[in-house]
Amino acid sequence: MSRLTALRSRFVDAPDSLGAKARARRWQWLARIFPDVGDMTVIDLGGTASAWLRSPIRPARVHIVNLSTPPTDLPPWLSVENGDACDLRSATHGRYDLVFSNAVIEHVGGHVRREKFAEAVYDLAERHWVQTPYRYFPVEPHYVFPGLQFLPMAVRAATVRRWPLVHTRPTDRASAVRSVAEIELLSKTEMRHYFPDSEIHYEWMAGLVKALIAIRR
Template sequence: MSGLRALRNRFVDAPDSLGERFRAARWERFRNCFPGIADMRVVDLGGTASNWTRSPLRPKHVHLVNLEAHPAELPDWITAEIADVTDPEIPGKLGEFDLVVSNSTIEHVGGPSQRRRFVAAIEQLAPLHWVQTPYRYFPVEPHFLAPGFQFLPLAAQAKLVRHWPLTHSRPATPEEGMDAVINIELLTRAEMGYLFPRSVILSERVAGLTKSLTAVRTRV
């Protein structure tokens, strides 16, 4: 493993990484918000089976909805399908759940109109929710581990991502570089408050700085 890959692994990917410690603390906050999680039917928008199988919590049932393929074999308490919940016809077909969970997904769904459709789906699917997203004004962009990356012009982002050493998978062409960055729009506290006016917006902090925001509704 190269030194730079080892550095990314230390920060984000390894089981004992800083990122994994943040995820463990987030699960504990999640447990405190939803102490009855063991009896809940959860729909996870944008989530993965591995996220739940590694979790210290186990809901009654989890249904994964993602645009990417799911593993062929899943535990009996997890089901999955490929679907786009910003399509207004999809949420009604998914059924009803107790809780919507979505981690680091809303910043990928597209512009403001798509985000409003995403929130409309959340409201339709369940009375409770936990919707987490990286905070735009945290100094390090979380997808590429690059300081100030989110404030660069789009063309500069697409060029830099092809050369930045801490990128998870560096794009090989200019087109791939643009594909990697064009659908990432980090949100502010103002936008999260606008999208979730009846929710509590929690802050996850690192060294006193807000790292991510979570819109939480724990009661009807």
């Protein structure tokens, strides 16, 4: 493992990384906010089966909607559907006890799509937990690059082609542009707009807001 790969692992990927510790705290926080989560039916918009299989929380049932190909050999309490979280038919899904989404709304593609995502959240359950990285935290979390989100598109694309801490480095300019264009970090004002009937909570790191969470209990 190179020093730079080891550095990314230390920040993001390793089981004892800063990112892993933040995720563990987030699970604990979710359990405090929803102490009956173990008895709930949960729909996860944009999540992964692996995240729930590693989670210390075990709801009664979790249904995941994701654009990826669904995995096989899942336990009975966990199911995955290939689908678009911004274009769900709530009548076909029914109602759940809780909508959960972690770091997805910034990827759905533009303001109109984010509004549709938020509408789905409200349609599917009375309660929800929707987390997203905060735009004005000084380090862009996907690329672990300081201030990347504030640079012009061309500079961002050129940067991620060379930056050694990128998880999967784009192979050409077109894929680099597509990679950075698919991420639109949100501000507090935007989160309040999309979730007007929710509480907006903050995740902190080093005295700074790192992420925003829309919570409806």
